[in-house]
Amino acid sequence: MWDTLNALHAANKDRKITDLFDENRIDDFGIETDGLFFDFSKTNIDAATYEVLIQLVQEKQVVAKRDAMFSGAKINETEDRAVLHVALRNLDGDAIFVDGEDVMPSVKAVLAKMAGFANAVRSGDFTGQGGKITDVVNIGIGGSDLGPAMAYPALAPFADGPKCHFVSNVDGADLADKLAGLNAETTLVLVASKTFTTMETMMNAKSAFDWMAKKVANPADQFAAISTAEEETAAFGIPAERVFGFEDWVGGRYSMWGPIGLSIMLAVGPENFTDFLRGGQAMDQHFRTAPIEKNMAFALALTGIWHHQVCGYGTRAVLPYENRLLRLAAYLQQLEMESNGKSVSLTGEALDQTVGPIVWGEPGTNGQHAFYQLIHQGRQVVPCEFIVGAEGHEPHLAHHHKALLANCLAQSEALLLGRDYATAEEMMKAKGHEGDALKAHAMQRVFPGNRPSTTLMYQKLTPFVLGQIIALYEHRVFVEGALLGINSYDQWGVELGKELAVKLSPAVEEGGSTEGLHVGTAALVNR
Ligand code: F6P
Numbered sequence: 001m002w003d004t005l006n007a008l009h010a011a012n013k014d015r016k017i018t019d020l021f022d023e024n025r026i027d028d029f030g031i032e033t034d035g036l037f038f039d040f041s042k043t044n045i046d047a048a049t050y051e052v053l054i055q056l057v058q059e060k061q062v063v064a065k066r067d068a069m070f071s072g073a074k075i076n077e078t079e080d081r082a083v084l085h086v087a088l089r090n091l092d093g094d095a096i097f098v099d100g101e102d103v104m105p106s107v108k109a110v111l112a113k114m115a116g117f118a119n120a121v122r123s124g125d126f127t128g129q130g131g132k133i134t135d136v137v138n139i140g141i142g143g144s145d146l147g148p149a150m151a152y153p154a155l156a157p158f159a160d161g162p163k164c165h166f167v168s169n170v171d172g173a174d175l176a177d178k179l180a181g182l183n184a185e186t187t188l189v190l191v192a193s194k195t196f197t198t199m200e201t202m203m204n205a206k207s208a209f210d211w212m213a214k215k216v217a218n219p220a221d222q223f224a225a226i227s228t229a230e231e232e233t234a235a236f237g238i239p240a241e242r243v244f245g246f247e248d249w250v251g252g253r254y255s256m257w258g259p260i261g262l263s264i265m266l267a268v269g270p271e272n273f274t275d276f277l278r279g280g281q282a283m284d285q286h287f288r289t290a291p292i293e294k295n296m297a298f299a300l301a302l303t304g305i306w307h308h309q310v311c312g313y314g315t316r317a318v319l320p321y322e323n324r325l326l327r328l329a330a331y332l333q334q335l336e337m338e339s340n341g342k343s344v345s346l347t348g349e350a351l352d353q354t355v356g357p358i359v360w361g362e363p364g365t366n367g368q369h370a371f372y373q374l375i376h377q378g379r380q381v382v383p384c385e386f387i388v389g390a391e392g393h394e395p396h397l398a399h400h401h402k403a404l405l406a407n408c409l410a411q412s413e414a415l416l417l418g419r420d421y422a423t424a425e426e427m428m429k430a431k432g433h434e435g436d437a438l439k440a441h442a443m444q445r446v447f448p449g450n451r452p453s454t455t456l457m458y459q460k461l462t463p464f465v466l467g468q469i470i471a472l473y474e475h476r477v478f479v480e481g482a483l484l485g486i487n488s489y490d491q492w493g494v495e496l497g498k499e500l501a502v503k504l505s506p507a508v509e510e511g512g513s514t515e516g517l518h519v520g521t522a523a524l525v526n527r
Contacts, residue, residue, distance in 0.1 A: 001056040002353075005310045008049050013311070017044050017416060017450055031296045033286040034279075036458050036468050038296045040303050042416050043383075043452040044311075053302040054292050062482045063292070069478065070288060072098045076251070076489035077346055083489050084247075085254035085474065089280040089467070098249060106247075107258070114244055114262055115270035117224070121188065122161045122269060129216040130185020133162050137178060138263040139204045140192030141168040144226070146334050147256025147470075148192075148263045150327035151276070154466050157324075157393040158268040162188070166263075167208070170200035175207055184215035184222075191225045192260055194252050196232035199498070205236070226259040251489050253334045254474060272463045279467020287475045297472055301479035303454055307383040308357040309484075317375065318361035321388040321408035322461055328387070329361035332473060339477045339488040346487050355484050361385075365407045376414065376447050384453040386412055387469070391460045408455075418449015 021041070029041035029050075045053070057063070069075050072082045082098045087107050095102040120126035121133050138148055145168040152164050165178040189212065191205040205223075212219035224242040225233040233243045244259035256264070257280060265273040287297045307313045318329045340356035362370065364386070375382050388408045392401035424445040425438065433441050456472075458465045481488030506512045507525050514522035 001052060001059050002309075004052050005049070005056070005306070008052065009310045012044060012046070012049075015044070017042060017452065020044070020046050031290075031294055031299055033290065033296055034282045034464075034468065036283075036296070036456065036465065036472070038299060038472075039455045039457070040299055042412055043303060043306070043454065044450075045303065045306055049306070050293065050302070053306060054298075056305075056483060057292055057298060057302070057479070060483050060485070062298075062479055065482045066288070066478065070096070070284075072096045072103070072249075076249075076487060078487050078490045078492070079248075081489070082249040083251065083254075084249040085251065085257055086280075086284050088246075088250065088255075088257035089277040089284065089471070091274070091277055091281055093281070098247075103247065103249075110244060110246065110259060114259060114265055115273075117242070117244075118161075118262070118265040118270055118273075121266055128184075128186040128188065128222050129218065130183060132186065133188045134186040135182050136162045136164045136188045136190060136263050136266050137167060137182070137208065138164060138190045138192055139167045139175075139201055139208060140190075140226075140260070141198060141200045142334060142338075143252025143255050144192040144194060144198075144201065144260055146253070146327070146331045148261055150325075150331035151256065151261070151264050151466060152267060153326060154322075154324045154328075154461060155264065155268050155272065155276075155463055158272045158463060161267045161269060164263045164267050167204050168200065170203055172207070175204050179208070179211055184212050187212070187222060188266075189223050190263055191223060191227075191233075191236070191238070192262075193226070194228050194246070194250075194255065194260075196225070196227045196229035196236070199501070224262070226262055253338055256470070268463065276463035276467040279462075279464035279469075280471035281467075282464070283468045283471035283475070287471075297475035298479055300454070300472060300476040301483070303383075304357070304476060304480055305483055307452060309353055311381070313357070313381050313383055315358040315360060315380075316383045316385060317367075318359060318385045319364050319367055319387065319408075319411075320361070321364040321386060321404050323363050324461060325387065326363050329359065331470075332361075333359050335473060336477055338491050338494070340481050340484070340486065341493060342486045345485045351484065351486070353484070355486055356480075364411065365404065368407065368411065372411070375451070376418075381451055384412070384415060384451075386453060386455040387457075388455065389458050389461050389465075393460065412453045412455055414447065414449075415451040415453050416449060418447035418451075419445065421446050 025041045031038045069083050070086060072084055074080055074082050076083050084096060084103065087096050087103050090096065090104060095104055124132040145166055149166040167175050167178045189208050193201040209219055212222060216222065220237040223238050225238040226244045227233050228246055228248055230243065244262060246258045250258060257277060261273060287295060292298045307316065318332055320328050336359045337356050342355050343351055345351055375384060386408050388405060421442060424442040427445060428438050428441040477488055507514050507517060514525050
């Protein structure tokens with residue numbers, strides 16, 4: 001099927017996307033589910049190409065793999081684990097069995113424990129040593145940070161609990177800056193680490209503990225832990241009633257639906273958090289039941305496969321026209337690049353194609369005044385994924401939202417249509433240019449156009465919609481990984497650097513030895 005796709009690309013790469021638009025294109029290349037709309041009409045995918053992409057899904061048996069994931073099968077083969085983040089939002093679903101045991105009762109029990117704690121903190125039943133909790137500091141990194149750090153600003157209009165702060169970097173500046181100005185007596189620290197061994201998190205947790213110990217009599221009373229590692233949390237001094245556990249079948253970057261989302265629940269309350277889960281659950285239902293050709297997760301994945309594996313575009317930009325999604329690109333970088341940045345198959349064979357594209361982005365309109373120049377006129381093509389809501393949360397600033405929306409739609413249109421030389425020349429003639437200067441000025445104003453983009457639209461950013469969007473991207477990663485035959489759920493590529501950091505630590509101590517280090521590293525240490 002790859003050969004057929006490559007042949008279709010070779011045959012059609014110079015055609016105009018605008019020529020594909022007939023009266024049916026918007027319907028044929030648009031998918032709606034529960035108020036979320038995905039438009040992929042502004043791509044060079046036509047009906048024949050889409051059909052072959054769907055045949056690829058069939059050839060690679062992705063539907064069977066999807067069903068295996070939802071059923072609790074151990075599809076994370078290299079770690080011998082099930083992949084069941086979907087269980088965390090399976091609020092009204094059936095039992096899911098791992099090793100013969102239904103996981104749903106414990107998922108629901110942990111959710112209830114989280115809600116009990118969140119309600120107690122929010123109401124003031126649980127207090128710090130100086131009164132009601134005003135601030136929550138979540139200490140975690142990667143999947144134990146990025147989900148809540150992304151969702152907290154995203155759900156700001158719903159936040160009526162304590163203020164949340166996120167510390168991740170081992171750079172002491174992160175901790176110092178976040179703790180500055182906080183009252184330790186009314187601060188709750190969440191130590192979020194699946195393994196409870198991650199160097200950055202444990203160092204930050206220990207330093208936060210020391211900070212707290214200087215201000216309150218019983219610092220451990222204002223600590224809670226989120227982890228799968230009960231022994232380690234107990235050794236840290238956090239009592240079991242404030243330890244929120246999850247199982248090894250929840251991957252770090254897929255974990256914000258459970259206890260890792262506790263800071264979000266503290267900020268927006270259990271009801272709004274449940275709406276977030278319901279959004280994810282609704283997307284799961286769509287992913288499991290909609291026919292492939294009208295299935296948003298498949299369509300988003302197939303668009304990604306078409307652009308990266310077939311067309312060879314090296315990156316994709318995620319461009320939310322929603323300022324509150326300012327951390328979405330960072331979140332998706334881990335989700336997509338840690339999941340699919342691989343080069344061997346599940347069975348260990350080297351792949352003959354690149355797998356994960358580079359994902360990057362910034363909210364519009366800011367990006368327009370920074371890097372859109374390259375997107376419009378650079379030589380490389382960057383498929384753009386626009387994300388936008390019809391409404392904002394600020395009725396008194398509705399005119400701002402209209403300007404935002406107009407800009408988003410203008411960008412996808414500009415990428416599609418571009419501007420030809422004749423039009424640019426007319427513009428410059430009207431400004432009085434002629435001869436060589438006319439050409440020079442006109443050429444600067446030519447836009448090649450024919451650049452692909454997709455648009456994800458919703459009414460208004462709510463917890464439910466955020467849940468839909470995040471689950472959609474998770475399933476996109478799954479489909480892309482399944483099509484390419486890789487394991488999207490391990491991350492061996494992060495290990496080597498960690499090991500070398502341990503080896504290097506003594507060398508950077510005062511008077512430390514550089515023996516055994518590469519000469520290039522030793523030179524930097526000595527400097
Ligand atoms: O180093 C990568 C990683 O293992 C991520 O996959 C994970 O999200 C992050 O580190 C944090 O891990 P933990 O939650 O165990 O501290």
